[in-house]
Amino acid sequence: MSGALLTDHYELTMLQAALRSGAASRRCVFEVFARQLPGGRRYGVVAGTARVLDALEHFRFGEDELAFLAAHRVVDAPTLDFLAGYRFRGRVDGYPEGECYFPGSPIMTVEGTFAEAVLLETLILSVLNHDCAIACAASRMVQAAGSRPLIEMGSRRTHELSAVAAARAAYLCGFASTSNLMAGRVYGVPTAGTAAHAFTLLHDSEEQAFAAQLASLGAGTTLLVDTYDVAQAVRTAVELAGPELGAVRIDSGDLAEAARDVRAQLDALGAQRTRIVVTGDLDEYSIAALAAAPVDGYGVGTSLVTGSGAPTAALVYKLVARESASGVLEPVAKRSVGKPSRGGRKEAFRRLDDSGTAVAELVTVAREQPPGTRPLQVPLVRDGEVVWKEGLEESRARHRAAFAELPVTAHQLSRGDAAIPTVFG
């Protein structure tokens, strides 16, 4: 299905008025950036670029869309004619997925006629605002977890299709797997899961439930041990599975204390290699607090899919330059109170010190790469054709490298300033 109606009404009325005034054909540059990093985050993470490019390729006004717009008189007949032939033929540059960003970083730059570019505002922002918000939360959780693997399991706490994008963003930032099967099918994210409390309750006893699970899924499975009494469940689990039991999962109570008790019990029962997975309203802070507990893996749900307190990345799509009546591309900027913008098409570079640590984000209207920096934007679309193709594994590796390059302040979970300053020039 076309995403052309995943668009705000006002983009079409602006198009109509600009077609009539003649300004619709002016060349324009729109930039996507965040004025601040929400939630006092130290860095942002670019995610969703590939989803934007995919949506762009399907952004067409077909018969259905045009019939709706005509029936509801959203726009006039000349505008409908324009939309019927609409196809983005401009260029897009942007930060590749997995890259980190900071306030003012132009993470995507769209260039084309006003008519071409204005229609993409809502769709581009929807995808990036969602995916970047989840990615940033995921990245912080991954740092907090250290070498321990994280399973994303928040599908049930968010819109059914946000869930798929969230699983993708989490994997991009270093999560090991997801519970979401659609994310496995569409994006190749590894999927995982074994059983819920309902499975235990379904059977006449916990012992019968565990036996059924082991018979079907093997001793390497993860048994959920907190439906009734944890200590009793662990005893039953090891009795039935033997020391080859893969893992036990604890989903309630004080997880640190429970993990210590269960670890001691498993060890005493000879199940030294049985792992302990904890779940239950975890976020980056509670994950960090469990660093000293004998935990082997975390399952994260609600806080991941809701961006852990920052459910949207606060990215905006602003006109920064446009062709004037005399055909010259000129910078433009609004002067609204508290929301001023910076005019001009910008390039971005990350300045690194001699040790390779990032020290500043340079956002500049100059065209040349300053020494001691690396460029941040890559070509995404040329003449309307998507020219950027990258697998999720590559983006995942980029995020690891981009995060590793940041100074240690980026590791801080507390609210504060961005890990590096943005320098405009």
Next chain:
Amino acid sequence: MSGALLTDHYELTMLQAALRSGAASRRCVFEVFARQLPGGRRYGVVAGTARVLDALEHFRFGEDELAFLAAHRVVDAPTLDFLAGYRFRGRVDGYPEGECYFPGSPIMTVEGTFAEAVLLETLILSVLNHDCAIACAASRMVQAAGSRPLIEMGSRRTHELSAVAAARAAYLCGFASTSNLMAGRVYGVPTAGTAAHAFTLLHDSEEQAFAAQLASLGAGTTLLVDTYDVAQAVRTAVELAGPELGAVRIDSGDLAEAARDVRAQLDALGAQRTRIVVTGDLDEYSIAALAAAPVDGYGVGTSLVTGSGAPTAALVYKLVARESASGVLEPVAKRSVGKPSRGGRKEAFRRLDDSGTAVAELVTVAREQPPGTRPLQVPLVRDGEVVWKEGLEESRARHRAAFAELPVTAHQLSRGDAAIPTVFG
């Protein structure tokens, strides 16, 4: 496309193990409820039921889905066979859309074999957790706005398809319109919008931009007046449009002060009937704070689509009864620390006092309607067939009535206890 993979991996592994143990065919009752109302809300609002029922009708494991599950060895061959023939044949009851709910309210009850019902957990929760969260935020904003209309315009701040569901939920709770064209097409929500700052910046002057908009959209349009200087823009707007100018929009600064200044200026210019619409990071609190300002309408974005601090409704899907080995339906409940559940299939009734004001939510395993109450659940699905069909306008009217029935504590925006207590029996 089938939503069958909008499902957590563990639902399929539970199915596999239960098929093998024989428990998969046991009759089960699952209930959807919230342990608490997140964010200290005084009431919840049911939304998304129609989307759940629609998804249920398309929940099939086709060749694509089965091929994925086989290739990734998510489940074994007997389970794939079962899934190939899967069709929900059970029953579903629930609170109709627009109804209010409270902690423990069984807003949806799913009854079928374990195999049938366990597979629906993630999809049902995803839809309801998202839509109920947005609906509750929307309802509070509508109360805060009093008789002034609200436009939903948050699409760009959330996942592109969450945006469509959010627009629907907002309209259900009394918003007048949405910016989201897809919500107009799919759900018939009225759409609205005129122009952004980019339209003003596109032209060589604000005057040219306003003239272009007026020429195309007529004097009844809404002109955005805060791109440069508000007072100058209002003067230009009335000069060009005359006193028939429909409205002006202010998107920045101190909105109360700006609205008072602009109202005085419009009145002095003879444009007494030109309305003032304000936008810019509004939520229920800032809407309430603008009650005394001369504002004629509000546009709400980010806070609406993110649930205004409570982005998920914290609804769970719990097994509360199942057939035992001897074929009797028995209540079941887990005893996890901090997350205990109440066993048994429950009915729900709202107790009203003599004036028709709600005084308690009765959630009971008894079958008979207590005097002085109204029943809350309606039949949604029978023998796998959807039997509940209702238009969005009816659900919208139900929400108005259900909210009006609540005691005045429901009007409080502050955090606190639910407006009425839940009585379990």
